[in-house]
Amino acid sequence: MGYTPTPGLPSGLSDRYWSTWSPSRRGASVINSLERDLGEEWIGSWNDVGLYEGNNKIPSYQSLSVNLTTHRIILIPDTTDSYSSSSSTAGPSKIAPIPSLQTHLSNVRQTEFYTGFMRSSPKITLFLGATPPSLLSNGSSSTSKLSVGSTSNGNGNGTGPSDSSSSSTFGVGANANTAETGWTCRVCGYVNSTSSSNGATSLSRASLKCGLCGIPYTSQIQSQTSNPPSRTLTPLPNSTLTTTMTSDASSSPSTSQVDDKMVACPACTFFNSRFLRNCEICTTPLPVSKYNSTTTAQKQSPIITNGGGSFGSTTTAVGSATTEGKMDIVRLSFRRGGSQEVYKRLKAVLGDKAWERERDGGRTAGAGGSGSGEGGLGSVRSVAGIDGILQSMDLSAKAQDEHMQSAFADLEALMLRAGEMVRLAQSINNKLTQQQASASASGGGPSEEEATMIRTSLVQLGLAAPALTKEMVRDEKRYREGLARELGGLLTGHRDRGGGNEGLMVGKKGRGVIGLDEVWGLWMRARGVALLAPSVLIEILPFLPSHTSPSIQSLTLPSSLRVLHTPTYSTPVILYRTIDRLSPSPSSLNFDIGSDEEKSFSIFEFASIESLPIGLAQEFLEMMEKYTADNDGGSAGSGRGLVRDDQASQAEGGTRWYRDVISSWPLSIRG
Amino acid sequence: MSLDYSQAQASSSSVTIPTSHSRKSAGSSSTSPSTPLRTTISSTGFEFPAIWNFPPFFTLQPNPSTLSHQLELWRNLVLSWARHDRVFEVNTEGDVGDVFNNKTIKRRLLPPSLKRLMLEMVKNGEAAPDPPKQDTRYLLYWRKPDEWGDLIYTWVTDNGLNASIMTFYEITDGDLSHTTEFYELPTPLLRKALESLVKRGKAQLLEGKGEVGEGVRFL
Numbered sequence: 001m002g003y004t005p006t007p008g009l010p011s012g013l014s015d016r017y018w019s020t021w022s023p024s025r026r027g028a029s030v031i032n033s034l035e036r037d038l039g040e041e042w043i044g045s046w047n048d049v050g051l052y053e054g055n056n057k058i059p060s061y062q063s064l065s066v067n068l069t070t071h072r073i074i075l076i077p078d079t080t081d082s083y084s085s086s087s088s089t090a091g092p093s094k095i096a097p098i099p100s101l102q103t104h105l106s107n108v109r110q111t112e113f114y115t116g117f118m119r120s121s122p123k124i125t126l127f128l129g130a131t132p133p134s135l136l137s138n139g140s141s142s143t144s145k146l147s148v149g150s151t152s153n154g155n156g157n158g159t160g161p162s163d164s165s166s167s168s169t170f171g172v173g174a175n176a177n178t179a180e181t182g183w184t185c186r187v188c189g190y191v192n193s194t195s196s197s198n199g200a201t202s203l204s205r206a207s208l209k210c211g212l213c214g215i216p217y218t219s220q221i222q223s224q225t226s227n228p229p230s231r232t233l234t235p236l237p238n239s240t241l242t243t244t245m246t247s248d249a250s251s252s253p254s255t256s257q258v259d260d261k262m263v264a265c266p267a268c269t270f271f272n273s274r275f276l277r278n279c280e281i282c283t284t285p286l287p288v289s290k291y292n293s294t295t296t297a298q299k300q301s302p303i304i305t306n307g308g309g310s311f312g313s314t315t316t317a318v319g320s321a322t323t324e325g326k327m328d329i330v331r332l333s334f335r336r337g338g339s340q341e342v343y344k345r346l347k348a349v350l351g352d353k354a355w356e357r358e359r360d361g362g363r364t365a366g367a368g369g370s371g372s373g374e375g376g377l378g379s380v381r382s383v384a385g386i387d388g389i390l391q392s393m394d395l396s397a398k399a400q401d402e403h404m405q406s407a408f409a410d411l412e413a414l415m416l417r418a419g420e421m422v423r424l425a426q427s428i429n430n431k432l433t434q435q436q437a438s439a440s441a442s443g444g445g446p447s448e449e450e451a452t453m454i455r456t457s458l459v460q461l462g463l464a465a466p467a468l469t470k471e472m473v474r475d476e477k478r479y480r481e482g483l484a485r486e487l488g489g490l491l492t493g494h495r496d497r498g499g500g501n502e503g504l505m506v507g508k509k510g511r512g513v514i515g516l517d518e519v520w521g522l523w524m525r526a527r528g529v530a531l532l533a534p535s536v537l538i539e540i541l542p543f544l545p546s547h548t549s550p551s552i553q554s555l556t557l558p559s560s561l562r563v564l565h566t567p568t569y570s571t572p573v574i575l576y577r578t579i580d581r582l583s584p585s586p587s588s589l590n591f592d593i594g595s596d597e598e599k600s601f602s603i604f605e606f607a608s609i610e611s612l613p614i615g616l617a618q619e620f621l622e623m624m625e626k627y628t629a630d631n632d633g634g635s636a637g638s639g640r641g642l643v644r645d646d647q648a649s650q651a652e653g654g655t656r657w658y659r660d661v662i663s664s665w666p667l668s669i670r671g
Numbered sequence: 672m673s674l675d676y677s678q679a680q681a682s683s684s685s686v687t688i689p690t691s692h693s694r695k696s697a698g699s700s701s702t703s704p705s706t707p708l709r710t711t712i713s714s715t716g717f718e719f720p721a722i723w724n725f726p727p728f729f730t731l732q733p734n735p736s737t738l739s740h741q742l743e744l745w746r747n748l749v750l751s752w753a754r755h756d757r758v759f760e761v762n763t764e765g766d767v768g769d770v771f772n773n774k775t776i777k778r779r780l781l782p783p784s785l786k787r788l789m790l791e792m793v794k795n796g797e798a799a800p801d802p803p804k805q806d807t808r809y810l811l812y813w814r815k816p817d818e819w820g821d822l823i824y825t826w827v828t829d830n831g832l833n834a835s836i837m838t839f840y841e842i843t844d845g846d847l848s849h850t851t852e853f854y855e856l857p858t859p860l861l862r863k864a865l866e867s868l869v870k871r872g873k874a875q876l877l878e879g880k881g882e883v884g885e886g887v888r889f890l
Contacts, residue, residue: 584707598708598725625733641734643727647778658727660734661706662741665722 009101010060012053014328017128021074021102030067030074039354043068043345046338050121051075051101052331060098066332068345070354073108073126076100103128106355109327113343122339124346128328183217185210192217263287267385282385422529483536484543490526491519491564492548505552505566512569513616516554516562538562557619558626574610575624575641581609582659598661600645602653621657640664713769717755720748723770729778731787742791745780749788750797754813759857761798761809763789801859810860819853819864824873826851827889836877836888 009015024033034040045068051061060077067074077098109129116122184191190212208217262271263286265279272279272286279286334342491514493503504522505511516537524531544564545551553570556562567573582599601609607617624642641660648656708721722728722744732738752758752770761768763785772779780788789809792798801810814822823842827833830847842848843856853861865887868874877886 598706600726622733627734641737643732643734643737644730645726645778646730647781648726649777656726658725660727660732660737661708661722661725662728662732662744663737665720665740665744667743667747 009099010051010053010058012056012058013101013330014128016130017103017107017328018101019103020099021076022100030069030076034069035071038071040069040071041354043070043349044342046334046342047078048334048336049075050333050335052123052333054329055331061101064332066342068342068349070105070349070352072102072104073346074100074102104355105350106353108350111343111346111350113339114331116339121333121335122337123331123333124339124343125329125331128330183208185213185215187215188213267387284385480540481543481547483532484540484547486527487519487523487537487540488544488548488552490523491552492550505564506550510566511611513563513565513612513620515616516564519564557616558622559619561619563616569610569620571620571623571627574620575627578606578624578642579640579659582657598658600648600656600658602648602656604653606657625657711775715756715769717752717769719752719770719773723748723773724776726776726778729773729780729784731784742788745788746792746795746797749792749811750813753811757855759811759860760801761785761789761811762807763809764807799863810857810863814852816860816863817867819856819860820867820871820873822851822853823861823864824868824889826853833889836886838886842887 009018009020023029030045031042034042045065047065049064049066051058051064061075063078064075065078067076077100103126107128107130108126110127112125112127114120114123114125188210190210192208192211209215210217261274263274263276264271265282265284265286267284268279268282270279270281274286276286278284332339332342489503491503491505493506503510504519505514517534520534520537523537541554541564545553550567552564552566554562554564555570578601582601584599603614603617603621606612606621607614610617610620612620621642625644627641640663642657643660643662645656645658648654706721706725708724710721711719711724713719728741728744732741749761749770752768756768758768763782767780767785771785786806789798789800789806792811793800793809796815797812798809799812800806801808826848827837837845839858839861843853843858843861848854853864856864865874865876868889869876873890875888875890877888
């Protein structure tokens with residue numbers, strides 16, 4: 001290569017891809033010098049690595065430690081290594097005798113792995129190519145700007161106005177490189193030999209056809225000359241398809257135009273007349289064709305932005321852009337192993353492309369940098385096509401996510417407060433109890449009604465007195481008795497706590513019979529916390545009568561439904577009451593007045609008299625039917641139980657019940 | 672014919688009267704409880720007890736002790752009624768007798784209940800399925816076959832018909848038997864009565880010959 005090496009870089013390495021690296025501050029390690037705000041993360045470092053440019057050893061870089069991050073490969077010469085004079089031309093930012101080198105992973109077009117043979121160490125080959133400007137300048141993966149090395153071929157025509165300080169230097173490099181390489185067909189991968197050298201214009205190149213398949217030469221593909229598709233080993237930052245589709249103001253006209261009259265749409269690739277402002281097919285804004293924009297500075301600007309803005313080490317690259325689309329090939333020779341792991345990780349990192357994700361953060365700087373050279377046209381974003389749909393889906397998903405977050409934030413705040421509210425309620429309750437105690441001793445203090453009112457409101461808020469839990473008592477028996485007392489308070493009212501004689505089963509709204517399931521539900525609601533299993537409720541039932549007044553008993557109905565009932569609803573009592581109702585009054589036994597029928601009732605009448613639900617009334621009737629009094633003699637001749645009449649008509653309410661006159665009817669004496 | 676139904680004092684000309692004893696002996700467990708129910712006199716002159724007008728009486732009760740007493744009452748009532756009305760057979764699924772159907776209160780002993788009652792009577796020797804091993808047709812034994820046999824034998828000896836041969840028809844429908852209790856006795860029941868006599872060696876059954884039918888020779 002016939003150009004002078006960039007200061008600080010060993011000969012053979014293009015400063016297009018390579019730059020010197022120095023720690024963020026003196027003595028800092030690689031890990032401390034990462035671009036954390038870009039999301040860069042350190043992956044690992046490996047020692048005893050030698051560097052080759054192509055097939056040539058670079059003598060001063062034969063004992064390196066390779067640092068791999070999610071964004072870069074950094075080569076740091078081992079400090080113990082002997083000083084090499086070949087690279088002693090001091091760069092502006094160089095501090096170490098041999099400057100450390102770095103390259104951005106986005107430069108890596110391809111990698112290859114060589115396992116080593118005999119005395120040849122395992123090697124990783126990196127093919128470095130220009131980063132697609134679109135990726136660096138605009139940053140959105142959805143925009144399909146022109147890629148990569150199209151620039152180099154456009155430059156070959158030499159028609160660009162020399163408004164760049166480096167255009168002359170560029171021309172040299174272009175000649176030297178494009179002349180040597182052929183071009184590879186984008187369809188079949190056939191490498192066409194290119195006999196024309198720097199004299200070829202883009203127009204003449206555009207008229208070339210693939211020698212194998214006849215596909216016309218497309219200038220973008222030139223960038224891939226040394227990278228035929230068939231050899232791709234690692235994912236490329238830009239797919240070939242994207243490359244061929246792309247066009248942007250930042251690129252030279254020759255890349256986006258089939259000829260001077262047509263402009264390829266950046267979204268749908270339709271070739272539009274260059275006089276149109278929007279694509280005929282998809283109305284995507286078309287890039288404005290510019291004949292005077294083919295400047296090296298523009299093409300270099302993304303790189304500059306990247307190198308200067310992101311890595312902040314080498315500003316010298318700005319003025320010394322001498323490279324072109326040809327790939328740099330470097331080899332890393334792993335003399336002490338580790339190559340496989342490095343390669344594995346490198347592939348993973350290249351596949352991951354962390355820098356593309358994180359470029360959002362650096363976009364403003366990059367866009368500004370490139371936009372200034374392009375009259376602001378480079379920042380046009382395409383929102384059409386599948387990309388646009390995907391973008392909008394992405395946005396709506398994000399918005400939903402945010403809504404969910406904010407919605408649940410409320411709930412979490414409430415849960416945080418819940419504990420405080422319970423504690424507040426408990427403290428109020430305690431204070432009330434204390435004050436009542438002192439008030440009863442000395443008079444004054446809040447009145448009974450006030451306290452009750454406060455407590456009632458607390459209960460209504462679900463913040464009743466703390467529920468009894470197993471930890472609060474010493475042994476099982478006390479626990480159960482305590483629970484029975486608690487439940488009794490709920491059912492019959494807290495006598496000792498001024499709750500009055502109002503409960504679920506006594507008082508104005510009290511019900512004499514409640515199903516056990518309902519009792520459990522209400523009790524658990526009253527407890528609020530420290531819920532109990534239904535089995536616990538069943539266990540404490542035997543304790544309940546002694547802790548309630550009137551004593552509440554449990555009863556298993558014929559359907560095996562269990563209920564709690566007040567004494568008024570115990571079977572003998574209810575039966576006695578019912579039979580009393582059915583027994584004829586003395587007057588009705590007279591000859592003249594009164595009917596000649598026994599009194600009876602239907603289930604509906606019974607349910608309404610006893611204010612029971614129909615279901616429960618049915619069950620109670622069934623029990624009363626089967627009930628046999630223990631003392632026969634005491635029933636004083638009236639029926640001891642109930643008898644049923646199944647043949648009553650529906651108009652009479654279905655089955656009717658009578659007092660039992662059958663059992664006491666005397667058997668006739670047979671003659 | 673004598674009225675065998677004998678509930679306390681139950682001979683009255685009035686069609687419906689309150690059971691007078693109920694008021695007299697209210698509170699005593701040996702008599703019927705005080706009730707507004709009235710007895711009913713049937714068209715044949717049989718007096719149904721007051722409980723016959725008690726609707727639940729026609730529903731078999733779920734309470735076992737009540738049920739057993741109820742069935743006992745029913746058995747007595749059925750036998751009394753059958754004796755009074757000279758009913759020898761019950762078809763549980765056909766046109767049942769008056770006793771099982773109280774038209775006044777629109778209650779009747781439904782077939783399942785009636786079958787249950789019949790089973791109970793069979794168990795107590797008060798009825799028998801005829802033909803055997805079915806549960807639709809029953810003979811009512813308000814007199815047992817033995818008793819019928821005795822009655823017939825007494826009647827035969829009283830009339831000097833010993834050692835003579837009589838056909839079944841002559842016994843139940845003959846001119847001589849018009850005034851007897853076994854007048855129009857169903858043949859199956861008559862056969863059972865005669866078989867009981869045969870067992871005791873007082874009669875001898877003869878095969879029927881043509882139109883004459885079966886005969887019996889009293890010894």
